[in-house]
Amino acid sequence: MHWVADRTGWLSSTAAFQTPVSDGLVVAFGLCFVLVAGAVVAWHRRNERSESVQETDRDSVSRRAVETAVLTNEERVLRLLESNGGRMRQSHIVEATEWSKSKVSMLLSEMESEGMISKLRVGRENIISKPGFEPEAVATEAQATGGIKSTTRKSKKDKLREAAAKAGSHGH
Numbered sequence: 001m002h003w004v005a006d007r008t009g010w011l012s013s014t015a016a017f018q019t020p021v022s023d024g025l026v027v028a029f030g031l032c033f034v035l036v037a038g039a040v041v042a043w044h045r046r047n048e049r050s051e052s053v054q055e056t057d058r059d060s061v062s063r064r065a066v067e068t069a070v071l072t073n074e075e076r077v078l079r080l081l082e083s084n085g086g087r088m089r090q091s092h093i094v095e096a097t098e099w100s101k102s103k104v105s106m107l108l109s110e111m112e113s114e115g116m117i118s119k120l121r122v123g124r125e126n127i128i129s130k131p132g133f134e135p136e137a138v139a140t141e142a143q144a145t146g147g148i149k150s151t152t153r154k155s156k157k158d159k160l161r162e163a164a165a166k167a168g169s170h171g172h
Helices: 020-070 073-083 090-097 101-113 136-145 156-171
Strands: 087-089 118-122 125-129
Touching: 073 087, 073 090, 073 101, 073 125, 087 090, 090 101, 090 125, 101 118
Parallel strands: none
Antiparallel strands: 087 125, 118 125
């Protein structure tokens, strides 16, 4: 052990243990401690945020599940239409509800026959509208005929019956 005089003139044995190498190790250990502590704090905060986001997601999913469980299929479609300005494409209804195309098609046909919605064929797709939100051409025709025109195509039987009825009325 080395005895070294400090600034005040007293002899000190601790001065022998302080070397430039040991000072560097203390600083290195101190930096490592600060980095590890910072990483732990950051990890903890990130987990708290992700847990709160997951809880929020779970809450909104469960709220939607309760809403859709309480609503009838018709009410769900009507709400979709309301939230989309009163009309939307049939394919978007399929996507939004995650129902099959055939289920949506059958439901919309029932709703149309009950006057809850109108369907307008545009190319290969249907535009579904709440009453009063039909595109101009459909709204004008609905006012002229006093109701909403159905876009359901006539079956061959219906066309044959109409042709027979016309032929019968012309023959007499």
